[in-house]
Amino acid sequence: MILAAAGWAGVMLGLASSIALAVFGFRALRTPDRATRGQLQQPVVGMVVGAAVAFIALEIALLTDDFAVSFVAGNSSRATPVLFKLTAAWSALEGSIVLWVVVLAGFTAVVLRQVRSVDDRLGVGALAFMGLVATFFFGLVSTVANPFEVLAQPPADGPGPNALLQNHLLVTIHPPLLYLGYVGFTVPFAFAMSALLTRTPGIDWLRRTRRANLVAWSFLSAGLVLGAWWSYEVLGWGGFWAWDPVENAALIPWLTATAFIHSAVVQVRRGTLQSWNFVLVLTTFALTILGTFLTRSSVVASVHSFTQSPVGPALLGFFVVVVVGGFTLFALRAPGLASPDRLESLASREGAFLVNNLLLSLFAFVVLLGTLYPVFVEAFTGAQTSVGRPFFDRMAVPISFALLLAMGVGPFTPYRAANGRLLWARLRPALLAGSLVSAGLVVAGVRSVAVVAVALLATAIVAASARQLVTSAPDRRPATLFQMVRRQRGYWGGQLSHIGLVLVALAIAVSADLSERTTATLRQGESVEFGGYTVTYTGNETIQRSHRTEVAAEFQIREGADVVRIAGPSLNQYPSQQQAVATPSVWSTPREDIYVALTSLEDGQVSVNLYRYPLMWTLWAGGLLVAAGGFWAVGGRPRRRVRSATPAAVEADAPANADAGAPQAVAVLSDPPAEQGEGRDRA
Amino acid sequence: MPDRRRVGVTSALLLTLLTVTVVGLFAAGPGPRDRVAELEGQLRCPVCKSVSIAESPSETAVAMRRSVAEQVAAGRSDAEILQYFEARYGEWVLLDPPAQGRGVWLLVLPAVVAIGGVVLVLTRARRSPDVPELSDDDRDRVAAALADARIRRHPDEDDEP
Numbered sequence: 077m078i079l080a081a082a083g084w085a086g087v088m089l090g091l092a093s094s095i096a097l098a099v100f101g102f103r104a105l106r107t108p109d110r111a112t113r114g115q116l117q118q119p120v121v122g123m124v125v126g127a128a129v130a131f132i133a134l135e136i137a138l139l140t141d142d143f144a145v146s147f148v149a150g151n152s153s154r155a156t157p158v159l160f161k162l163t164a165a166w167s168a169l170e171g172s173i174v175l176w177v178v179v180l181a182g183f184t185a186v187v188l189r190q191v192r193s194v195d196d197r198l199g200v201g202a203l204a205f206m207g208l209v210a211t212f213f214f215g216l217v218s219t220v221a222n223p224f225e226v227l228a229q230p231p232a233d234g235p236g237p238n239a240l241l242q243n244h245l246l247v248t249i250h251p252p253l254l255y256l257g258y259v260g261f262t263v264p265f266a267f268a269m270s271a272l273l274t275r276t277p278g279i280d281w282l283r284r285t286r287r288a289n290l291v292a293w294s295f296l297s298a299g300l301v302l303g304a305w306w307s308y309e310v311l312g313w314g315g316f317w318a319w320d321p322v323e324n325a326a327l328i329p330w331l332t333a334t335a336f337i338h339s340a341v342v343q344v345r346r347g348t349l350q351s352w353n354f355v356l357v358l359t360t361f362a363l364t365i366l367g368t369f370l371t372r373s374s375v376v377a378s379v380h381s382f383t384q385s386p387v388g389p390a391l392l393g394f395f396v397v398v399v400v401g402g403f404t405l406f407a408l409r410a411p412g413l414a415s416p417d418r419l420e421s422l423a424s425r426e427g428a429f430l431v432n433n434l435l436l437s438l439f440a441f442v443v444l445l446g447t448l449y450p451v452f453v454e455a456f457t458g459a460q461t462s463v464g465r466p467f468f469d470r471m472a473v474p475i476s477f478a479l480l481l482a483m484g485v486g487p488f489t490p491y492r493a494a495n496g497r498l499l500w501a502r503l504r505p506a507l508l509a510g511s512l513v514s515a516g517l518v519v520a521g522v523r524s525v526a527v528v529a530v531a532l533l534a535t536a537i538v539a540a541s542a543r544q545l546v547t548s549a550p551d552r553r554p555a556t557l558f559q560m561v562r563r564q565r566g567y568w569g570g571q572l573s574h575i576g577l578v579l580v581a582l583a584i585a586v587s588a589d590l591s592e593r594t595t596a597t598l599r600q601g602e603s604v605e606f607g608g609y610t611v612t613y614t615g616n617e618t619i620q621r622s623h624r625t626e627v628a629a630e631f632q633i634r635e636g637a638d639v640v641r642i643a644g645p646s647l648n649q650y651p652s653q654q655q656a657v658a659t660p661s662v663w664s665t666p667r668e669d670i671y672v673a674l675t676s677l678e679d680g681q682v683s684v685n686l687y688r689y690p691l692m693w694t695l696w697a698g699g700l701l702v703a704a705g706g707f708w709a710v711g712g713r714p715r716r717r718v719r720s721a722t723p724a725a726v727e728a729d730a731p732a733n734a735d736a737g738a739p740q741a742v743a744v745l746s747d748p749p750a751e752q753g754e755g756r757d758r759a
Numbered sequence: 760m761p762d763r764r765r766v767g768v769t770s771a772l773l774l775t776l777l778t779v780t781v782v783g784l785f786a787a788g789p790g791p792r793d794r795v796a797e798l799e800g801q802l803r804c805p806v807c808k809s810v811s812i813a814e815s816p817s818e819t820a821v822a823m824r825r826s827v828a829e830q831v832a833a834g835r836s837d838a839e840i841l842q843y844f845e846a847r848y849g850e851w852v853l854l855d856p857p858a859q860g861r862g863v864w865l866l867v868l869p870a871v872v873a874i875g876g877v878v879l880v881l882t883r884a885r886r887s888p889d890v891p892e893l894s895d896d897d898r899d900r901v902a903a904a905l906a907d908a909r910i911r912r913h914p915d916e917d918d919e920p
Contacts, residue, residue: 313807313814320809419883430883434876442869449856449865462803463865464854465811471869504769511776518783525784532780595821658816675816685816 079137080145083224086129087217090177093122094210097184101204104194105274111194116203120181120188123210127181131165131174134223138164144230147171147223153236155623160242166251167237169372169387170223175252177213179259183288184210187263190284198280201270202263209262212394220386236623239650239657243624246306254299254326258364260292261333265361268354269402272409282340282353287710289340293333294706297573300326301699312645312658312673314593314687316695319468324447325367328440332360335436341566342426345491351406351414352433358402363440365395375451421493428486435479442471473526480533480581483574487567488540503536505543510536524589527582534578541571569709576705579698583691592688599681607670607688610634611643616677625649627656629674629682633663643672645684664693798827798837802844803854811854 097119104111137145138152138161151168152161165171184206191199217223241247264285271281303323308316317323336356342349369375373388419426446463453461488502514532522528545568546552549560561568596604598613605611616629628646632639643661650657660673669692675683799813804820812820812827823844830840844852856862893901 313810313816315810315814318810318814422880430880434880438869438873438876441872445865445868453861457861460849460851461856462809462851462854463856464803464809466801466855467865470855504766504773508769508773508776511773511780515776515779515783518780523784523787528780528784673816675821676818683821 077142077144077226079133079140079142080224080226083130083133083137083145084218084222086126086131086133087174087177087214087222087224088126090123090126090130090181091211091214091218093119093126094207094214097123097207098204098211099207101200101207104200105197105204108194108197111200113191113194116191116194116200117188119207120184120203123177123181123214124185126214127174127178130217130224131178134165134171134174135162138162142230143232143234144227145223146225146227149227149231149234151234151237153234153623155233156236156242157623159248160237163241163248163251164237166255167241167247170217170221172251172255172372173213173217173221173387174223175255176259177210177217179252179255180206180210180213180262183260183263186288187266197274198267198270198276198284201274202266202281205266205269206262209266216387216390220390236650239624239648240310243648243657243659244306244310246302246309250299250302250306253295253302257292257294257296257299258326258329258368260288260295261329261357261361261364263288263292264336264357265402268357269405272354272405272413275409275412277350277413279344279347282344286340289333289337290706290710293330293337294703294710296326296330296333297706298700298703300330301696301703304699305696309662310659312660314660314671314673314685316587319446319465321447322371324443325370328443328447329360329363329367331436331440331443332356332363335433335440336360338429338432338436342429346419346426348419348426351410354406354410356433358398358406362395362398362402363444365391365398369395370447423489423494423496425486425489425491425494427494428482428489432479432482432486435475435482439472439475439479442475443468446471476581477529477533480530480537480578483577484533484537484540487571487574488544502543503540506536506540509539510534522590524585526585527589530578530581530585534582537578538575541575544571565709565711569705569707569711571705572708573702573705576698576701576703579694579701581698583695583698586691587689587695590690594686595675595683596686597681597683604686606686607668608635609640609670611672611686613682613684616682623650627677629677629684631661631672631684633670641670643670645672645674647674647677666693668692794837795824795828795831798831798840799824801841801853801855802827803848803852805848805852 097116100111100115100119104115134145134147136142137148139158141148141152141154143149147168147170151171152164156164166175184203187199187202187206190196191203194200236242264281267281267285270276300323303326304316307318307323333356336353339349339353339356343353369388369391372391375388419430421427422430446467449463450461453459484506485499485503489499510532513535514528517528517531545557545560549556592607594604594606596606596611598604600613600615603610603612610633612632612634614630614632616627619626619628626646626648628644631643631645633641633643641663643663645661646659647656648659658674660671663670663672667690669687669689671685671687671689673685673687675685677683796813800811802812802823804810804812804815804817804823806817806819807815812823827840830843835843841853850856856865858866
């Protein structure tokens, strides 16, 4: 009762503070002389305190089994282990919106730190827009998604969290990571809207949102990978990506945000693509709202859509407001801010960035189309249709290959205008390494075109990065090389992410073309030959756990005469759920994963699915490397502008010195290009 | 140039290796087509969430897989088999909507966006103004300013936004 009241009070404080932030923020833009920074600071403090109080109250209620609180009664039980009581907070809609406002308040506080005075119109406007967004989400928690309703007759016990959400550790971190990503994109959105509203031209808004944007992107990347991992380890269908609408909902904003990270480079370095960056930021934010809508309403039935509530219409309404409002403001203001067209040649770094943006946008569009098609068909005709893996794979595979190609060329191409000879010199060793690997694979008997092609591109990309590092460093001592990677965090963080993506691509190709799978029904003592192993069903036991009944089967995996592994997949029966949840047993080695999943166990007879996935670890390692690259790029000391007498236009080109391509800046200026890096190569 | 021969050698080596790769893959051919697996991937599991019967461990999916295998063995065509399941479970069961009727949108819209994007990128590149060649004087001044900027540059300054 006290907890419900405290939580509710926190939400109310947050709501009032958000409204105050929006009001004072916009007023400070109109009449700056009457505004003070304190008018902005106090609401932000209120938001942080309110969100924290609500979240802590919710967690304490869950931990103390306070079933008078509606959310606890609906989503927890006495028997739920402590860890899963904690994570129950984000296992259902209301609690996850509370987590959302916590993250949003945190990001708002970070933005406030940047805004030193009310004269900073861009920052003040951004705070005001963040206040608007926060108003919506606090409003959501206080109305249709209120977790703190007090039940007059509290039940003695609750049903516990969704069964799928209480049997793996990954579920404890996957949703918060995803939220850190989703919510983080509010910052670039707010700054973009503020730049439009206050008519602030230039790259200020990009520079100031670089960190928030990269942090959000990295968390979203990590969230996507851990989500795939969770799907693989928990759902027991033997895969990691089902093109499920909820997976797509997280992938689409990731794609547009990735496009934005690249196009922002073009604007900062070359001063072009201003309007396009506004479009990408607006789209990314709108897509996070759309994604939340798809996830949190039953508009598309899927694994994650475990709820049905009035939150759906609210989110859809907010999505429409964001899209209509955002693009109206864009249409009114962007023409006055648009940067001049300065693309000189498509064969240049910025040309490669454009191709990258084209591909990523197309990718995002295709996934969005496939996800929404059934919704629209049903809305207009009432017919039930599906769009699944065959469609998405057919579209995604060619686009992904094109992206890999761009990834192999783009980062090693100079800005402004590339010269064929220079590019050929830079890429030749990489291509040689790649073709060496591909020819080796073919000779070794690999016949999958996808695997061979990805291996070629992957090797080439890694080799080109390594070559770039070595040739652009003053000397080849490891300490110097590390110093390079540490100083040029933007470039090398990006390259780390690229190498991570290459590993992911490799894992996807290998799992698609070189995996094996079989289904067997075995009695005790019977064996099946699979992937070079003998798998024997040796028995089962029933374990009564506090919150579930677990039937664990035991399989001996033998290689020749040696037992190399005992696999123990299980079926979990939860009191509140009808269907048993299968927990697969995954045996990971550097060479391969052996995945054993039970489908049924009755009358002493067990049905089992066996999968062999070669090199599966590269998927998780690659995915985490993608995120790590993003964090690497953020890390280090905050940038400080150096005052110098150098004309701004020269300044814009100068970073090329710090860039891996010292030769690039020279290539721009002198003709024929004096290739410092290449010269040293030949020496 | 002293390294011309080295470039020639690497190019020849590159060409050889790529030829080995391509010829090797072509000689192997596409391999036997696994019609059963392809069809399984196109049918949605009726009792699961958004996975095909190929990926589902459920009993319904197992039964449907058996039916697919039997029909393939009986010599029925892909279209006939898909129609069989569509008649039983509705259009919903097809994970790959047929490219006719409203399903055409799934092909047309991506194509329109792709072509539009390419046109946009190409026109952007072409619209660029011709930058006049720098005079030697200007070139020297820019080089000097650039060198100056490099010296003054803060070492931890980031190069990419």
